[in-house]
Amino acid sequence: MNKYITCTQLRAARNILNLGVRDIGLLLKVSKDTINKAELGKTRDFFHKNSAGLIDFFERYNITFPTEYSIRYQAPKTDTQISLQNKNVLSRFQLKTARLVLSINQSDLAKAVSVAKRVITRLEKLPNDVLINPRDQDVVLKLKIFFEQHNIEFPDPFYVFFKKYVDSCASR
Numbered sequence: 129m130n131k132y133i134t135c136t137q138l139r140a141a142r143n144i145l146n147l148g149v150r151d152i153g154l155l156l157k158v159s160k161d162t163i164n165k166a167e168l169g170k171t172r173d174f175f176h177k178n179s180a181g182l183i184d185f186f187e188r189y190n191i192t193f194p195t196e197y198s199i200r201y202q203a204p205k206t207d208t209q210i211s212l213q214n215k216n217v218l219s220r221f222q223l224k225t226a227r228l229v230l231s232i233n234q235s236d237l238a239k240a241v242s243v244a245k246r247v248i249t250r251l252e253k254l255p256n257d258v259l260i261n262p263r264d265q266d267v268v269l270k271l272k273i274f275f276e277q278h279n280i281e282f283p284d285p286f287y288v289f290f291k292k293y294v295d296s297c298a299s300r
Contacts, residue, residue, distance in 0.1 A: 132179040133193050136290070139167045140199055140228040141186045144221060144256065155185060190256075194287075199225055201286040203257040217285050218268045220254035225288045226275045227252075241270040259285055 133141075142152055149163040156163075156178055166174040183193065190202040201221040227237050227248075234252070238245040247267055251260055260268050272282065279291035 132175050132196070133182055134175070134196050135167045135169045136229055137193050137196075137199055138163075138175075138182060140225050140288075141182075141191045141193075142167075143228050144191060144199075144201075144224055145186075145189055152182075156181060195289075197291065198287065198289045200288075201256050203286045216265065216268060216272075217259050218271060218282065219257070219259050219285045220251060221256040221286055222282050222288050223248075223260070223271060224252050226271075226280045226282075226290075229280060229288065229290045230275075230278055237271075237274075241267070241274050243267050243270065257286070 138152070142149070149160040149167070153160045153163045158178075162171065162174065165171045166178075186192070190204075192200045192202060194200055201219070203219075203221075227234070232240070234248045235245050238248045247264070251264070251267070254260070275282070281289045283289060
């Protein structure tokens, strides 16, 4: 397990749980501006000081950081485990995480994959442990191709791996 988290992991995990920077600031007893700066990579030792607390907090919500370039959702054991063999699946967790890693909004993602924004919005409202419905398989394939072209991989339906250069927070 990774000892420290990165700015990209913090931003993605926070958004996966629908938390604001103020919520994380209250948790750590720092200002929301400090969290904003941390997510932009503009703090000196924020992650050194706060990673342990953040990792512990997110683990309580089933989010872990296996490496500095990955995020995993520990989905409860359900029927979704049957679908793990199928490579053409995508979970809400993966969709939202990958979009946040790329710092792309729903509208721009929808345009990039040629689907209506309302479809992306609907899919992102699903619970984290839900696989996107088979009726949306065309959308799933478009999304997976788009994310793979941007060096994001999905080893299983609750795991997102992103290549090193994606996590250049200072460039955001």
